[in-house]
Amino acid sequence: MYATLGSIFDQTVSKFPNREAIVDLKRGQSWTYGEWGTEVNRLANALIDSGVGKGDRVSTFLFNTSELSTTLFACAKIGAIFNPINFRLKSEELAYILKDASPKIVLFEEQLRDQVTSIQSEFPTIQFWFINDDKPNYAKSYHEEVEKAQATHPTVEVDEMDTYAIMYTSGTTGRPKGVIHRHRDMTEQSLICIALLNYTKNDIGLVTAPMFHCAELHCCVIPRVHAGATNIIMHQFNPQTALETIEKEQVTVMFAVPTMWSMMAELEGAASKVGTLQRGLYGAAPMAPVLVKKVKDILGINLIQAYGQTEMGPAITFLAEDEQLTKVGSAGKPAYNHEIRIVMPNENGPSEPDNILKPGEVGEIIVKGPCMMAGYFNLKEATEKALYKGWYHSSDLGFMDEDGYLYVADRVDDMIISGGENIYPREVEDVLHEHESVQDVAVLGIPDEKWGESVLAFIVTKDPTLTIEELEQFCKGNTKLAGYKRPRSYKFVEELPRNASGKIQKFLLREQRVESANH
Secondary structure: OOOOHHHHHHHHHHHOOOOEEEEEOOOOEEEEHHHHHHHHHHHHHHHHHOOOOOOOEEEEEOOOOHHHHHHHHHHHHHOOEEEEOOOOOOHHHHHHHHHHHOOOEEEEOHHHHHHHHOOHHHOOOOEEEEOOOOOOOOOEEHHHHHHOOOOOOOOOOOOOOOEEEEEEOOOOOOOOOEEEEEHHHHHHHHHHHHHHHOOOOOOEEEEOOOOOOHHHHHHHHHHHHHHOOEEEEOOOOOHHHHHHHHHHHOOOEEEOOHHHHHHHHOOOOHHHHOOOOOEEEEEOOOOOHHHHHHHHHHHOOEEEEEEEOHHHOOEEEEEOHHHOOOOOOOOEEEOOOOEEEEEOOOOOOOOOOOOEOOOOOOEEEEEEOOOOOOEEOOOHHHHHHHOHHHOEEEEEEEEEOOOOOEEEEEEHHHOEEEOOEEEOHHHHHHHHHOOOOEEEEEEEEEEEOOOEEEEEEEEEEOOOOOOHHHHHHHHHOOOOOOHHHOOOEEEEOOOOOEOOOOOEOHHHHHOOHHHHOEO
C-alpha cells in the first residue's frame, strides 16, 4: 500500500521524536515531533469519540494556528475528510460552504466568533468546537475534548485513494467549488516539493500565508513535516513581525505572495534581518519582473516561483533561483511527472487536448499529473468539463517558449479584445508596475462603442499626487507596450480586492468598472 498523510506523519514522529516540529507564535508554545504526535492522536480519538467516522467532514474556520495543522493530521489518521475554510469569508459565505460540505464538526476561534454565532442556529447537527477560552454556549471546548481523549494510535484503516480533503477554490470568478484531493495526490505533491524546493530536516520554515490555502499547506507545511523540518506558525501576516521572526527563529525558508514580499522589502532595515533566509518561495499570483529584481536586490535572497491551481494540488510548474532573471516573466517548467499542453481554446466547450499550438502561440493551459484532483464535490458536470479527456483544463491562457518554459498570460475570461486584437491584462500590468509611484495594479476590459472593448487600469498609488496624464505619458513612452494596448481609462483605488492566495478578484472590479471609470 502507498503512503497516506497519516502514515508519513507517523514516520516523521518515529524518526525525529526530539526535533522541534511546530511553534505557535500566538500561543507562545512549541512541540517536538514526539509531543505533537501525542497531540494528534488525542485529537484523532476525540473526533472518533464525538461521532466522526471515516469519510465524515471536519471543517476548520481558523487563522494560522497549531490546531489547524493538528486537525489535518488527526483527520488523516482516521480517514475523516479535512475541510479548511477561508477565514476571510463573511457569515453568508461560510454558511454556503457548511451547507455544501455538511461537516460533523467545525473548529473556530475568537476572531471569527461573530461570523459563526450569526449562522450556527442554521446547523443544529453540526458540533462547533471553540479553540480559545470563554467559549460561546452553543460550542464545545476544543482543548477539553482533546485532553480527555486517549493518546493511543487510532486503528482506522486508511487507503491511499481515500479522500484526504475538500478544499474550496478561492473564488476569483464567483461561488467557490469544493476540490477533492486524495491521500496519494498529496503524498506525491509533498515529494515533488521536497525535491524541487530542497527541504531537509534542518529547515526552519515560516508559515505566513493562509494555511487553509493549498499553496502554503501543500507546498510548504506538509512537505516540511514529511522531511522532519520545523514549521513556525504566524497567526496573521505582518511584514515587520515576519522580518523579526525570521531573525529571531533563524528561518531558512518561507513562502509569500508577491504583495507580501514587496511589503517586507520596503521596510527599513529589512536586509539585515534575513541573513538566515536561504530560499524565498512565491506563487499564487504573478510577480512583475521589476518586483523580482527589487526583492533580490534588497533582501539578497534566492526566489523560487511555483505556478498552480487548487485543482492540481496546486503546483504545476517551478521556476528555479537561477532562472528568475534569465527567464523573467516565465512560470517555469513542469513539475516532476507533470505534462503541460497549450491548446486552442474552444468557445463552445472544453478545449481538445490534441489541438496543440506551436511555441509562442497563446492558448489554454491544460495539464496532467499525479496530483490532479478527483473532482469537484457535488458538481458532476463541472468535474466532467474540467477533467475532459483526462486533462485538467485550467481556463488560464499562456504559451510555451522554444525552451519549454511556460508563460501565463491571463485567465480566459480576462482577455480583452479591442478592435479585433487580443490584449492580455498581465502584459499591461507588468508595464504599469514599472512606474515608481505605482504600488499595485489590475487591468480589465470595459465596453467601447468603437473598439468593442478598451483597457481600464485600477491603480493603487504610493504617491497621491500621481495623475492620469503622467500614467498616459509613461505608457506612451514605454517600448514594451503597443499603442492599442494602452489603458484608455484609469481609476485610483485604495486597494485591490484579493483572495487569500493573493489573486485579484477581477469579478468584483467588473461590478464597478463602467460607472466608476475616470476618463
